[in-house]
Amino acid sequence: MSNYQKLHQHFARINDLHHVQAVAGWDEAAMMPAGGGEARGQALATLDVLIHGMVTEAGVADWMAGAAQEQLEPWQQANLREIARLYRDATCMPADLVEQQTLATSRSEQAWRRFRAENNWQEMAPLLTEVVNLSRQEASVRADASGLSRYDALLDTYEPDMTSARLDPMFAELKSFLPGLLDEILTEQEARPLVVPGGHFPIESQRLFGLEVMQTMGFDFNHGRLDISHHPFCGGVPSDVRITTRYEANNFVPALMGVIHETGHALYEQGLPADWRDQPVGQALSSGMHESQSLLMEMQACRTREFLHYLTPKIRQAFAGEDAAGPASSEDNLHQLYTRVNRGYIRVDADEVTYPLHVILRYELERDLIEGRMEVRHIPDAWHERMQRYLGLSTEGNYRDGCLQDVHWPAGLFGYFPTYTLGAVTAAQLFAAAREQIPGLMSQIASGDFSTLVAWLRTHVHQQGKFLGFDALLQEATGSALDVSHFRNHLRGRYLDGAA
């Protein structure tokens, strides 16, 4: 066996462990009774240690060095590059730092559930300080290993090759037009009254309707499932993708778009290159690219007049006998429901216009925290100040709906937030390219035909895995570099110019 083949075999075995990790993780969220949690946590921790040990074991460095001298095909070269990245990211972290982080974030995440409910910043702050201090150490270690700045070194673990220097101008542009655009949209919206669906929409009816929409979008049920969890997500493995949602019995609106969003993620996973799925290069490219696939489906394709035209009679049929058949489910009203914009406190409830502002706020704070330009005690004031500036809302004394609303920081996830908005911007650019390249795309969507769109995404995104980097992929797919104007045009078109 060549050195490359040894690496290939080794990382296929690691992938098998990721497989059972994914299944056990999905199970924990969607199936496991509470009493199973302690043993499950222990089992998953052991699996983590085992995987870490396999990624970093002595042979890997030798095989990498040897493989670098061997004749490799382009995908093998890309695979070697991704293996080297995994090796670097795993070996650079000292075991005692990882252990301290595991303990601190577990403590802080658990405390967060209580302190958020209690609006208790005072007691949360010291726990968060500990997590931030450890994340700063992690950032330093990763910065040394990668040559990146400290914040960029964390960002890089979710979004390879993305940096603050590239995010800053993008976010500056968004900040330059979003607050004004929001004012315009809210004024425009006032004229249009909204009927909110009332009544009881049985969860089983909602579930069956969700399955129907997934089928329409091209979800492969021979390789995946839909289930319920408190926090919706897309998990499992490419050969068996598990998406989840949650239902409100008195409103079918949120679960439906939730299912569509997760189906966008799922189509990406199901479309990953079949021959490379067991290797690092065959995985999804990045968090931002993943989010672009869910947002492309949810925001670009499915909240359109065209798709809602297709959906309206089906919604009426799915909830026949319920109150959906009333004025709430007219095509016009459904379109309004699915394109309503609000100034709100909560990121996860935000619409696509305000969402980037929520993200930019967090990005600016976490970057300063990690770079040491800000301390945890300054978070509430900084949050309040930016919420006023970006969204015109005060969070003074309201930590629950302010700086305590997200689990990310208590869980030690710094560098993740920007990928949501990178995804939104990328989705708009990819969809604009798809519309240009696929004649009649919107008519296809108006008749519930996603096949050409999905085939286009398969070719340009899904089947690329990590072969191309983010920039190269976008260039190949759309003919240009990352460009916020598509997102801006999309928002203006949908919310002000009356386009879909």
Added chain:
Amino acid sequence: MSNYQKLHQHFARINDLHHVQAVAGWDEAAMMPAGGGEARGQALATLDVLIHGMVTEAGVADWMAGAAQEQLEPWQQANLREIARLYRDATCMPADLVEQQTLATSRSEQAWRRFRAENNWQEMAPLLTEVVNLSRQEASVRADASGLSRYDALLDTYEPDMTSARLDPMFAELKSFLPGLLDEILTEQEARPLVVPGGHFPIESQRLFGLEVMQTMGFDFNHGRLDISHHPFCGGVPSDVRITTRYEANNFVPALMGVIHETGHALYEQGLPADWRDQPVGQALSSGMHESQSLLMEMQACRTREFLHYLTPKIRQAFAGEDAAGPASSEDNLHQLYTRVNRGYIRVDADEVTYPLHVILRYELERDLIEGRMEVRHIPDAWHERMQRYLGLSTEGNYRDGCLQDVHWPAGLFGYFPTYTLGAVTAAQLFAAAREQIPGLMSQIASGDFSTLVAWLRTHVHQQGKFLGFDALLQEATGSALDVSHFRNHLRGRYLDGAA
């Protein structure tokens, strides 16, 4: 750390891998879409190899030798004994034999699904021959390592310390009275006509009723679930026990007893010693003891007049509006439904009177196959001859309902069948002891109170794990050695003397 502590820690890690293996195995049977099978099989195979590697790794032998010199508590000594058994059973098998078996049984199991459906013995025979030849090799290897005879060496992997020499007299006794008893029962039964439930029993109603009965029996839903699978089983881990059943929409009778049976298994798992669950000594004792716990609940406690008296109004209520409220669900008729005896071809459909005859037939054949006293080509005739002798049925030319009905042999499981009947005999003996030791037990069961019975089983069986061997446990719990007379008395009492 002492050598014993190192062993303890090492086997706790192995237990964590068994945990994810159990979750992924349950998922495969209860949740996974077909398309996920190939990758799942691959992942589970890698996990197997990894676990095997950890059980047999170099340090284990040294730690065992060292621990043998250390001062150990009784449970630690028992744990060391069980670790030594695992080590012996894992190290004795050559890797190439394991690999050949994996391939051959996978091929043969898949072919069996088709050839059974086609009643095609001719094409199944060569595949089965290959599996038998490999199992003979395995038996030789295990016999060399353990000092047991070849068949006993396989039996020992499911039922430690059980041997043919002990099974033979037990089975001889059963054969001496069961065929005659069966005739008597069938004659007696003829006088009593039976009303089979008709109509439609919604699966959701059956499921909810199953959950209610599980609750009644003491199943802890904070540490377990009920789901659906094609072949009902009890899986998961002690902190999160997963049982499954299957439903027939036109008959509530089988699923209900199926759930009760699996709940018996589940109570055993949920009752394993909390402090030792992550170690070999804290696992369930053996296949036979496990089956005793399911059969004690199903056959000894729940098919009684007392429990059916408790259950009848609940069945009527659960299926109110369905046809269950008709004559089929009178208390008398339900009792007859749940104690009906039939001469049948199929083991898994057999009642408790004929079941041991199905098992003895298989035991006699597989013992002779493994010991080399019989060849695969002789199976159909030998099967037919014994079915006529034991049950008065011919299987000439009928392989589907004869020697091709079970997956065990195509899957390479030799030595497992006897544990079913060992379980039935043990269940009768344990329940007789419980009735003697718990005043008013049957009145408690008649009022749906299982708490004293479960507490008794917890003390005498569940919390023992593998601490005591089979014989010592039975002696402690019942005051005597394994004794078929309790099973015989149970059958005579229920089916001929009109007792429950």
